[in-house]
Amino acid sequence: xxxxxxxxxxxxxxxxxxxxxxxxxxxxxxxxxxxxxxxxxxxxxxxxxxxxxxxxxxxxxxxxxxxxxxxxxxxxxxxxxxxxxxxxxxxxxxxxxxxxxxxxxxxxxxxxxxxxxxxxxxxxxxxxxxxxxxxxxxxxxxxxxxxxxxxxxxxxxxxxxxxxxxxxxxxxxxxxxxxxxxxxxxxxxxxxxxxxxxxxxxxxxxxxxxxxxxxxxxxxxxxxxxxxxxxxxxxxxxxxxxxxxxxxxxxxxxxxxxxxxxxxxxxxxxxxxxxxxxxxxxxxxxxxxxxxxxxxxxxxxxxxxxxxxxxxxxxxxxxxxxxxxxxxxxxxxxxxxxx
Amino acid sequence: xxxxxxxxxxxxxxxxxxxxxxxxxxxxxxxxxxxxxxxxxxxxxxxxxxxxxxxxxxxxxxxxxxxxxxxxxxxxxxxxxxxxxxxxxxxxxxxxxxxxxxxxxxxxxxxxxxxxxxxxxxxxxxxxxxxxxxxxxxxxxxxxxxxxxxxxxxxxxxxxxxxxxxxxxxxxxxxxxxxxxxxxxxxxxxxxxxxxxxxxxxxxxxxxxxxxxxxxxxxxxxxxxxxxxxxxxxxxxxxxxxxxxxxxxxxxxxxxxxxxxxxxxxxxxxxxxxxxxxxxxxxxxxxxxxxxxxxxxxxxxxxxxxxxxxxxxxxxxxxxxxxxxxxxxxxxxxx
Numbered sequence: 001x002x003x004x005x006x007x008x009x010x011x012x013x014x015x016x017x018x019x020x021x022x023x024x025x026x027x028x029x030x031x032x033x034x035x036x037x038x039x040x041x042x043x044x045x046x047x048x049x050x051x052x053x054x055x056x057x058x059x060x061x062x063x064x065x066x067x068x069x070x071x072x073x074x075x076x077x078x079x080x081x082x083x084x085x086x087x088x089x090x091x092x093x094x095x096x097x098x099x100x101x102x103x104x105x106x107x108x109x110x111x112x113x114x115x116x117x118x119x120x121x122x123x124x125x126x127x128x129x130x131x132x133x134x135x136x137x138x139x140x141x142x143x144x145x146x147x148x149x150x151x152x153x154x155x156x157x158x159x160x161x162x163x164x165x166x167x168x169x170x171x172x173x174x175x176x177x178x179x180x181x182x183x184x185x186x187x188x189x190x191x192x193x194x195x196x197x198x199x200x201x202x203x204x205x206x207x208x209x210x211x212x213x214x215x216x217x218x219x220x221x222x223x224x225x226x227x228x229x230x231x232x233x234x235x236x237x238x239x240x241x242x243x244x245x246x247x248x249x250x251x252x253x254x255x256x257x258x259x260x261x262x263x264x265x266x267x268x269x270x271x272x273x274x275x276x277x278x279x280x281x282x283x284x285x286x287x288x289x290x291x292x293x294x295x296x297x298x299x300x301x302x303x304x305x306x307x308x309x310x311x312x313x314x315x316x317x318x319x320x321x322x323x324x325x326x327x328x329x330x331x332x333x334x335x336x337x338x339x
Numbered sequence: 340x341x342x343x344x345x346x347x348x349x350x351x352x353x354x355x356x357x358x359x360x361x362x363x364x365x366x367x368x369x370x371x372x373x374x375x376x377x378x379x380x381x382x383x384x385x386x387x388x389x390x391x392x393x394x395x396x397x398x399x400x401x402x403x404x405x406x407x408x409x410x411x412x413x414x415x416x417x418x419x420x421x422x423x424x425x426x427x428x429x430x431x432x433x434x435x436x437x438x439x440x441x442x443x444x445x446x447x448x449x450x451x452x453x454x455x456x457x458x459x460x461x462x463x464x465x466x467x468x469x470x471x472x473x474x475x476x477x478x479x480x481x482x483x484x485x486x487x488x489x490x491x492x493x494x495x496x497x498x499x500x501x502x503x504x505x506x507x508x509x510x511x512x513x514x515x516x517x518x519x520x521x522x523x524x525x526x527x528x529x530x531x532x533x534x535x536x537x538x539x540x541x542x543x544x545x546x547x548x549x550x551x552x553x554x555x556x557x558x559x560x561x562x563x564x565x566x567x568x569x570x571x572x573x574x575x576x577x578x579x580x581x582x583x584x585x586x587x588x589x590x591x592x593x594x595x596x597x598x599x600x601x602x603x604x605x606x607x608x609x610x611x612x613x614x615x616x617x618x619x620x621x622x623x624x625x626x627x628x629x630x631x632x633x634x635x636x637x638x639x640x641x642x643x644x645x646x647x648x649x650x651x652x653x654x655x656x657x658x659x660x661x662x663x664x665x666x667x668x669x670x671x672x673x674x
Binding site for chain 2: 122
């Protein structure tokens, strides 16, 4: 498919589960495979509860209850981190190879610690011999490059505004120049103007050489279209659609992806006249997922065969894939008729 | 910084108002008790006296001495004036001892018993609570019920259990007093040892109850903090668990400090039960005799000590918090 040399992150059949207090197992990430190349960004979309945040956590290769690793590989630069000991992952992978921006970055910083002290802790967790002076100089320079005032370092999180806190978290996340950055809804809790700043900052990270690739998770598809190169749509723990950003937004194949596009207000030309449509129903309970297609219950185009056996991910060529038993032609025609 | 100073001046003003109110109540409330303290003293003095005029003379002499024959308002101003000159007057029930003398001989017993007991109980309780939150599973399942049991046991219950087990049944420890009744306070080994032995039961009865309450509080705070977003983020930045645990317990500890300050402030109240049960010669026993003997000046003075201790510890904590928790400092400066 693509040249292996510039693939930064490759995930094969990654499966992780939550174990509840009552020993029930919930497979929130079910055989997910993906690839991110150097200089590229991948967006992951889906409604809440579809497993996209869990996928973000699972990609870190560092699991703590209730999340457990089941199977699959996470390969960064040729190293399979899913086979490594947790302490080695912590020391040599987290923050340096792969970094994470949490969903609620508002509370991601310890409230009783100055930003600079957290930065010191981050550096020293990976290199105990680095002097404080070096760390301070490095942090100052990095913050400056990222457009953050250096005073932020001397402040407590409460003294920063929401947007500033978010940008600080992003800056701290990329301080060790990770190869992959995973941003889980980094802009969802912000107002539109701050959102724009945060997005601009994220886009600039690759140009500034802080990161080599990015995975961006959100429920806002139009945002992904503007930020990422490729988009993956998740439903009930599985990938249902994989395409370039343009294809995923303007020419989705899977009925769920199609529905998702239809339910969003997009001020893009070409989408302006599309009527808003909600997808009826709720996602299946993953404690006991349906045998056949997981979207069958809510699908407009459902057929009897859909509910018989698990649906594989069909390769549609050119890096595209979708999880539906209907052929591309049948789907496109059905969408045409629906208007 | 300006807002910060204004906040404290404002707080100080409120503390002053509270102090004045408490001072007035401390004076009035004991005097609202029914009964005449002087009559009780006279009855004691005049035992066997049949001369009614003589008894009357003694009565008048005491009312004159204590000032109870004057109107309440006048008594109050005399009292205020005396207190500001450091004179708390005579103790009614232990006349001719002065209130200052009674307090001086009992307060150190209470402080010596309570302060270490509260600190030890607080430290152990917080440590166990934090450990339970961190280890979970078996340790938590044993510690939690034990803590709930210990903290919901009334103070006298714990004291009586210890008394029966170690004092009466096992006869390991003496059952009452601050030192052996046949000893005179001095710095001999014998006396010091006697004090140590007598110290154990009241001390542990307070420590055990404090441990229970603190452990429960610390456990839930620590569980809350362990699930905070910054813990997850720090983990994903590769920070060692040992360091994260330090963040968590520092933050979980903050509310517990208020609890510590309050128990130090209300130390004297906490002492009453343990001291009475073990006949410990501290302020608690003093309060009991003062109330029973309607000893107005002694009651007012002990209440004044409690009021001051609560106000001072709260104020110190208020200042201290500004330094240890930036969130509270920010809130204080905004006020």
